[in-house]
Amino acid sequence: MADQSRMTLLLVSRFWRRGLLLACLLLTAPAWSADILLTAAEDSAGVRAFTQALAQQRPEDQVSFTPLKQLPAPSHLPASTRLILLDLPGLDWRLQDAQGPPTLVLRISRLQARQRLGNSHPAKISLLWSDPPLERQLRLIANILPQARRVGVLYGVDSEFLLRELIQFAKPMGLEIMPQPWDNTSDSRPLQTLFKNSDVLLGLDDPQLYNPKTVKNLLLSSYAQQLPLVGPNAGFVRAGSLASTYSDQSDWLAVLDRLLDQPPASWPSTLYPQYFKVVGNPQVARSLGIEQVDEIAVAARLAEGEQRP
Structure with a gap:
């Protein structure tokens, strides 16, 4: 009888140990894989x-x-x-x-x-x-060019729909959007008109306006007027604009990692990446007599501002 009791206790003990091991494995293993x-x-x-x-x-x-x-x-x-x-x-x-x-x-x-x-x-x-979010680009201007108030914006048929959103974002920042249509990129007169009425230019990510054919005219004209151009993207900063926000591969991977942890039903219909960086062109800043952009510090300030309610 005692032997049977000991055998029963041994079996129960093994059962609980195996059950505990299985529970631990379940807790440490991923809940699902996609x-x-x-x-x-x-x-x-x-x-x-x-x-x-x-x-x-x-x-x-x-x-x-x-x-x-x-x-x-x-x-x-x-x-x-x-x-x-x-x-x-x-x-x-x-x-x-x-x-x-x-x-x-x-x-x-x-x-x-x-x-x-x-x-x-x-x-x-x-x-x-x-493309960089418009509000983030405007906040970049407010951070690196605090004296600027009039933001000149060239637009075309494809990008005109962005103007209402730009004006809406600019108003609380004390900025005024100065829109200028540029239907014929071979005609420099719209540029000259815009330069006279602006403190800074904000480039929209519109390839009809900002492309290899227009870059020389745009940048030389802005230098001649001592008027900085912000945006439209990181590539244009390398070509000669002052600064822009952008998201690189590591930022996109972080965004995807967060989304893929969620059920697809909760994915947003549209999304700007939460993670981003700032790039500046020191040579352009020097030629315009502007303080060089501290890329890390400015990006941190912009990110902190976006995290506030």
Whole structure:
């Protein structure tokens, strides 16, 4: 009888130890793993590097890249797939099928989305904007050029819709938007008109206005008038504008990591990246007699301002 009791106690003890071990394993293991599929029309080294970086960041998930031409129709992908589009051809492919899986679209600007979607927004598609947020760019101006009040803005047919939003953001900051249409980029007269009425220029991410053909005229004219140009993006700062905010690969990976931790039903329809940096051009600052932009300090001040209610 005593032997039977000891055997029973031993079996119960083993059962509880195994149960405890299983519970520990369940607590330490990820609650779920996701099938994350990235795609683009071009299978480039940069795309592969981005996919690898995301896979390293999310080892519990299945992260893969497949060129767009090798994919079936979106509705033929498993509904549980989390789809990440890395270029505009990918978006065009996804828009052909309303039944596709939940989708995050990277590297798309406000103008590009408007040209493809108008004012509509398809279900299960989240657009992550590539152009710097207008409010953040205005706050950058207020930080690095505190004496500036009149913000000159060139706009075209494609970017005119951004003006109302700009004016709305500028007013609480004590800034005045001075809009100027530039329908013919070979005509410099609109530039001269704008320069006379502005303290600083804010470049919109409109490729019809800011491109390799117009950059020389824009920058030489701004230098001649001693008028700084902010934006429209980090690439233009390298070409000769004063400063801009931007988000790099590490910032986008952080944004994706946060979104992929959430159920797709909670993904926002549109989103500017929360994480960003500031880039300045010291040579331009010196030529304009402006204090060099402290990129880290300015970015920290802007981020702190955005975190306040």
